[in-house]
Amino acid sequence: MSVTSNDLGRHTRTLPAWQVVILLLLIVGFIVNSIMLDNINSNRVEHIRATDDIQIKAQQLAQHAILAAAGDQASFDDLKIKRDSIATKINSLNDGDKDKRYPRVPVAANDSINTLNTSWFTIQSNVDKILDKQxxxxxxxxxxxxxxxxxxxxxxxxxxxxxxxxxxxxxxxxxxxxxxxxxxxxxxxxxxxxxxxxxxxxxxxxxxxxxxxxxxxxxxxxxxxxxxxxxxxxxxxxxxxxxxxxxxxxxxxxxxxxxxxxxxxYEAQVATEDIGNDIPTFINKANDLSEVLKGIIPKFPSVEVQYALGGLSLLWLIVILFSMTKNDRKRAKVAQELNERNQLAILRLLDEMGSLADGDLTVNATVSEDITGAIAD
Structure with missing residues (x-):
């Protein structure tokens, strides 16, 4: 069976559509995983920053409580500011922060945040006692x-x-x-x-x-x-x-x-003493929450999925390039065969036409499929 120019186009398409679709899906998956992973890491950074800030302010709160209980006016104001600041940070860990646009801590950290909440409730109550007795x-x-x-x-x-x-x-x-x-x-x-x-x-x-x-x-x-x-x-x-x-x-x-x-x-004095005793435990619980947050590794999105999608995308791109190279070689081979066939058909036609030109009327020119194909090409 002879090869035509239509066969050349039909059997040697450079890039099949299904290969392109798979590549696009892999790339989209890679991008989506990257965005989600970046959001998770960004949220983790904000959560850890909040726990670190809580630990620092808790130490300061203990000092202000002592000074306030001793009658220092400025320390009452500082004590209230630190109490409100810590409460805001803890609320952001529980409910998220709309201003900074990060959500609450992951479900995996629920136990740690709950123990921190319990510890803070006791400290906050004692701080309120001191402020009430100002x-x-x-x-x-x-x-x-x-x-x-x-x-x-x-x-x-x-x-x-x-x-x-x-x-x-x-x-x-x-x-x-x-x-x-x-x-x-x-x-x-x-x-x-x-x-x-x-x-x-x-x-x-x-x-x-x-x-x-x-x-x-x-x-x-x-x-x-x-x-x-x-x-x-x-x-x-x-x-x-x-x-x-x-x-x-x-x-x-x-x-x-x-x-x-x-x-x-006496109630204010006891409250001050209790704050001093409870603050170290509270700081440790905030640090425990920070460590839990650092250790949470989601199954998806994840770095592993990122590497897998990136690797598959690269591998599939290599497959596509290999397929394109193979098709190019096949196209070149088919084109060469087509050219050779056309040349032979034209030479044969010229020979027959030459005989007619010499006056040999017994020769019948043969217009075969090869010749018509050559003329069409």
Whole structure:
């Protein structure tokens, strides 16, 4: 059977459509996987950045809580800012961030985010207790500052009593008791500071402050009025100085009672201590969540799928190129055969026509399919 030009076009098409479709599908799959994988990695980066930020702000929050509980005004503002910032970050991990356009953490991290939520709920509640007691804490801090400024004045006037008793050669026991009052005044100042500071020592400090206050009052009243163990002072000059000590101490007694009766202050102190104890655990849980996020590897999209699609695309492209090369060779071979056939047909026709030209009328020119094909080509 002879080969025609139609056969050449039909049997040697350069690139079959189905091969192109497969290549396009592989390329589209590669692009889709790349985009999805990039989104997942971008979301992971944002989630991990949020957990890192939470850990840093948690450390700062613990410091602000201590300073706020001590009455520092600026620390109350800082404490509120850090609380709100951490809450916002945790909410973004739970519900996603619309502004930054990333979703909540993956389902695989649910256990870790839930434990972090539980820990944060406790800390946040304690922070709220401190913020709710801001006015009380600052009032107590103001009382302490007033107390601290008046104790030296109390000691100064009490020292006058001691010196005057020495000058008049007063009772030695009275001189001794008056000297002990100096020590009690110093201890009361220190005890009040410990009470306001909070912690485990605050309870004992409160009891000691009450004991020192009662003793100072008993000795002062005894020196005025006398009792079974203390002789009353009779010198007018000493009594005048004692009166000044009494007036100052009466003012300080009111401050002491106000501090010791501020039960709500104890709640804020306990809350501060609890925050200090809970923050390390909270930071560890935030770090655990970060590690879980780093270890989540989806089956699709994935780097493995990316490599597979990329490799298949490259392999299929090689197959297509090989097919195209094979078709080109086949086309060249068919074209060569067609040319040779056409040349033979034309030569044969020319020979027959030459015989006719020589006058040989017995020769019949043969117009075969080859000749008509050659003429058509």
């Amino acid at each position: 006015v009380l804490i600052q009032d107590m801090n103001a009382i302490y500052n007033k107390f601290a400024s008046e104790i030296p004045l109390l000691q100064s006037k009490n020292n006058e009593v001691v010196n005057q008793l020495v000058v008049i050669k007063g009772d030695r026991e009275l001189i001794k008791l008056a000297g002990e009052q100096q020590v009690l005044a110093d201890r009361m100042l220190r005890r009040m500071g410990e009470v306001l500071k909070g912690g485990m020592a605050a309870v004992q400090a409160s009891e000691d402050l009450a004991s020192d206050t009662r003793r100072f009052s008993r000795v002062l009243n005894g020196m005025f009025n006398g009792d079974d163990t203390i002789k009353a002072v009779t010198d007018d000059t000493v009594l005048e100085s004692l009166g000044q000590v009494y007036n100052i101490f009466s003012s300080l007694q009111g401050d002491i009672e106000e501090v010791m009766n501020a039960q709500e202050l």
